[in-house]
Amino acid sequence: MSLRIVVIGGGAAGFFGAITAAETFPDASVTILEKNRTVLNKVRISGGGRCNVTHACFDNRQLVRYYPRGEKPLRTLLPIFDAAATVRWFENRGVSLKTEADGRMFPTTNTSETIVDCLLDTARKLGISVRTSCGVESLDPTGGSWTLHLLNGERLEADRVLVATGGYPQRPSYDWLPEQDEPLISPVPSLFTFNAPGSFLLPLAGVSVSDAKVYVVETRQEQRGPVLLTHWGFSGPAVLRLSAWAARELAERDYRFTLRINWTPDLNDNSVRVALQNFRQQNGRKQVISQNPFGLPGRLWQALASQSDIAAEQRWADLPAKPLNRLAERMTNSQFGVEGKSTFKEEFVTCGGISLDALTLQTLESRAQPGLFFAGEVLNVDGITGGFNFQNAWTTGYIAGRHIGTV
Structure with missing residues (x-):
């Protein structure tokens, strides 16, 4: 047989x-x-x-x-x-x-x-x-x-x-x-997206950032790469890789944690602040929301500016130090409450x-x-x-x- x-x-x-x-x-x-x-x-x-x-x-x-x-x-x-x-x-x-x-x-x-x-x-x-x-x-x-x-x-x-x-x-x-x-x-589970129901970026679903750093706050877990904004939160290669490497830790937290994103991964808060100050000096007559020195998608830049209390008509020359500092913080240390995951x-x-x-x-x-x-x-x-x-x-x-x- x-x-x-x-x-x-x-x-x-x-x-x-x-x-x-x-x-x-x-x-x-x-x-x-x-x-x-x-x-x-x-x-x-x-x-x-x-x-x-x-x-x-x-x-x-x-x-x-x-x-x-x-x-x-x-x-x-x-x-x-x-x-x-x-x-x-x-x-x-x-x-x-x-x-x-x-x-x-x-x-x-x-x-x-x-x-x-x-x-x-x-x-x-x-x-x-x-x-x-x-x-x-x-x-x-x-x-x-x-x-x-x-x-x-x-x-x-x-x-x-x-x-x-x-x-x-x-x-x-x-x-x-x-x-x-x-x-x-x-x-x-491994390889999943993050649900962030309170994110101010939900209206920007479909916007993609080619390079960002994503972190799970209070852990050593971080990844860098493309990030996709979705109508439920965050996806893209960097987020999926983060979910894989942090799979055990996130399960133990019942998928409730704080996600931190640096939209300018090669720069820290101070270097972003300096770049913004230099840009302000050279582009004083232009509106803040009209363009940015970091190549970010326009809608994302506008959302970050709005969250920094910068009005739509605000000109660079008239931008006070406090909202500029808040913008630098948003650029390098945006934080979002994650409350669950989505798997496909x-x-x-x-x-x-x-x-x-x-x-x-x-x-x-x-x-x-x-x-x-x-x-x-x-x-x-x-x-x-x-x-x-x-x-x-x-x-x-x-x-x-x-x-x-x-x-």
């Missing part, structure tokens, strides 16, 4: 693990079980429907630094299958990738369906069975093999199982899994999950439950935005698939 391999989860890690297993162990039967009606859903919607496949960072010592959780184990895992290997894998199957200015890599077709079709076609050619609307209720070891109890009442037998279900938002969602050597690391399907990532200390790192096999493997976001590994979470899926799926049929 051929080796029976069952992959639980029809996402990026599940498909990559199943494909690698079928290629490595051609005599095995490989089945993917997906609880939803369709597979590869996150692949379809990621990157605005373009699929940010990976990141153009080909120095693994640098690449691991983009992972708030998992940097140390990835030092071992990435040399086995890294971003360069991902690019080669897809190119060998007819999918070319392009690199954008920020390092994100997408298919040249600009549609995620290219990636979806590649994975589906490869799985089909390898004879992998894909079953949808097929959730697993429990997974039990049975004398060297596994019994899977499905939600529809069916029972399946497997010799090896790969769990690639993605992250779960709550700890009880992992209860169907057999116990591991290490305690489960409680999951909390394409952004949601879990901080937490199966501890890699419970697995044999080189194979991703459970130490406590031989024959049980893990890959993808179900592990306690998560990256910031930019293709890093998909790279984790390709890397861990490949490694698990390469070893799942080994005796």
Whole structure:
């Protein structure tokens, strides 16, 4: 009888693990079980429907630094299958990738369906069975093999199982899994936007600032990069990265904290004040709100000026010291009360999950439950935005698939 391999989860890690297993162990039967009606859903919607496949960072010592959780184990895992290997894998199957200015890599077709079709076609050619609307209720070891109890009442037998279900938002969602050597690391959300219902910038939804520093007050957490103003608060790469690195601290605060923003990240309060004073001397006849020396979007500049008690008709020459000082403070130390978060399907990532200390790192096999493997976001590994979470899926799926049929 051929080796029976069952992959639980029809996402990026599940498909990559199943494909690698079928290629490595051609005599095995490989089945993917997906609880939803369709597979590869996150692949379809990621990157605005373009699929940010990976990141153009080909120095693994640098690449691991983009992972708030998992940097140390990835030092071992990435040399086995890294971003360069991902690019080669897809190119060998007819999918070319392009690199954008920020390092994100997408298919040249600009549609995620290219990636979806590649994975589906490869799985089909390898004879992998894909079953949808097929959730697993429990997974039990049975004398060297596994019994899977499905939600529809069916029972399946497997010799090896790969769990690639993605992250779960709550700890009880992992209860169907057999116990591991290490305690489960409680999951909390990562990569989310900030709700600031009292922000004076809410009317500016859609305004983007290309470079700002964002801080969580009373912590050491800070990030720098683009910030997007939304009708609920703040988003953009800098905010999403901050949410990832501060995921645990923000969960402990129940997502209620003070966000500080420096809109001129290369300058402090004093240097901004000096720049404003110099600008006042050279532009005395002009209105304060008409232009600014920092290249900020006009609507944001006007809002900061208004919050500094500067009237719309105020000329630079007549601007008193106090409102000028208040403006310098607003520029470098705007503070907003955050009261909650917003997560979206394409952004949601879990901080937490199966501890890699419970697995044999080189194979991703459970130490406590031989024959049980893990890959993808179900592990306690998560990256910031930019293709890093998909790279984790390709890397861990490949490694698990390469070893799942080994005796």
